[in-house]
Amino acid sequence: MSTAQGARARARQEITAAIKEAARRQLAAQGAAKLSLRAVARELDMVSSAVYRYFPSRDELLTALIIDAYDSLGEAAERARDAASDVPPPARWVAVCEAVRGWGLAHPHEYALIYGSPVPGYSAPQTTVRAAARVGLVLIGILRDARQGPGPAAPPLPADLVPEAARVAADLAPDLPPEAAVALVAAWAQLFGLVGFEVFGQFNNVVADRETFFRHAAARLAEGVGLR
Amino acid sequence: MSTAQGARARARQEITAAIKEAARRQLAAQGAAKLSLRAVARELDMVSSAVYRYFPSRDELLTALIIDAYDSLGEAAERARDAASDVPPPARWVAVCEAVRGWGLAHPHEYALIYGSPVPGYSAPQTTVRAAARVGLVLIGILRDARQGPGPAAPPLPADLVPEAARVAADLAPDLPPEAAVALVAAWAQLFGLVGFEVFGQFNNVVADRETFFRHAAARLAEGVGLR
DNA sequence: CCAGAGCAAGAGCGGTGCTCTCTTTTTGGT
DNA sequence: ACCAAAAAGAGAGCACCGCTCTTGCTCTGG
Helix, strand or coil, X not given: CCCCCHHHHHHHHHHXXXXXXXXXXXXXXXXXXXXXXXXXXXXXXXXXXXXXXXXXXHHHHHHHHHHHHHHHHHHHHHHHHHHCCCCCHHHHHHHHHHHHHHHHHHCXXXXXXXXXXXXXXXXXXXXXXXXXXXHHHHHHHHHHHHCCCCCCCCCCCCHHHHHHHHHHHHHHCCCCXXXXXXXXXXXXXXXXXXXXXXXXXXXXXXXXXXXXXXXHHHHHHHHHCCCC | CCCCCHHHHHHHHHHHHHHHHHHHHHHHHHCHHHCCHHHHHXXXXXXXXXXXXXXXXXXXXXXXXXXXXXXXXXXXXXXXXXXXXXXXXXXXXXXXXXXXXXXHHHCHHHHHXXXXXXXXXXXXXXXXXXXXXXXXXXXXXXXXXXXXXXXXXXXXXXXHHHHHHHHHHHHHCCCCCHHHHHHHHXXXXXXXXXXXXXXXXXXXXXXXXXXXXXXXXXXXXXXXXXXX
16 A cells, blocks of 8 residues: 555556547547547557446546546636736736637647537536536636725626526625626636637638637626626 | 429438438437437438438538528527517517527537537538528628617727728628627627537526526627627 | 439448456455 | 455457448339
């Protein structure tokens, strides 16, 4: 039990990592639909049935990759936030948005895995939920920091939204006013709409200078959540 | 050539339609990944190789379904626009957005097909482009109609966006001012961000009253493009 | 009327996810 | 130090997949 439960456990971790690495390579090369457990096994010089000692099914492998992708994107967002800790909140917001965009463009297939169609026989294991929240938490944090001072008022809510807004705020960030919480959730989804359209090529013959376009759109998103 | 090129051609059309219908059923039931040409053939009591007389490959079948899905969504949007022809433009905008959302929730797998990850070995045939534009055209039309009167100014553009905005406007709607065109493209993507998050379950433990939330978000989108 | 086009059927190839059995290796308690 | 038990690898095999090819049959247009 000395270092890490013996050589057996360490080997298991290494092989598990190697499988995920090979799978990630295939994912990046051909997309989730073409990810083949047998091909992964071939690349690692093992027989297909051996892989099942590490992942009980192809979908479980994909789930592991999904979690890793969420973490990778979350880290990218957190790095961008930390690198922009000395700029005003709106610029920090834009920096995080650009990090999300950059990650998506750099890893389109992994982006598709987490924000495209749910690939496996449809199942979003609860395990992924926490990993999925990281980007959202970064955005919440920026808004919270900016609200330390006197908050510029967000636009008032229509009456029918008030109860839902209170609910969202209570679950998400009890220290934020309801109108900020609901605006943030909308901006969160809208950010991924912008990124998704670009990653999936929907802007192809529509927007040429996508970088500039995106920066502007992200800045307007910041305004929409009350950052100024 | 009298009615429709004889019985042969009619039979071909009928069988083609039957194949697409069966495929759409499978798509709705299990998603694009599990759509099997052989299963479609089984359902239609033919042998798998016979299907290839009508669609040269599984991906071609999927492409046909993609185009149909774009058309179906486009029709839903157009119906909503026409049904709301007598309400003010912002309300008409919201009605179209709600139609898009409703269609997506009613046909999640088809929505995933067109706005989720590009499924086949990655190819967006040029044929789909025109079908894909329909929803966008509806949104443009609403904005254009509203602009007949004296247009409320959209927020001014930063200098670095001016050239791109001019380009977008020229391609998209030369009669719209550049800042409106660029705001519209952003709103277009953001709309599908909102709908996609809901269809794909990203709002599951975040937003409860999604209907109300969406209506509010769509209304703010309308403000963002200058509808008031 | 009949050649050729269109179509259905079946066999078959290589690939897939996954299961089962059998053997080998490693491990931990006595 | 030994030995049963657990873990891992290897291989065959099942049912399915997309797709191709060949073989006949039917319909159609000149």
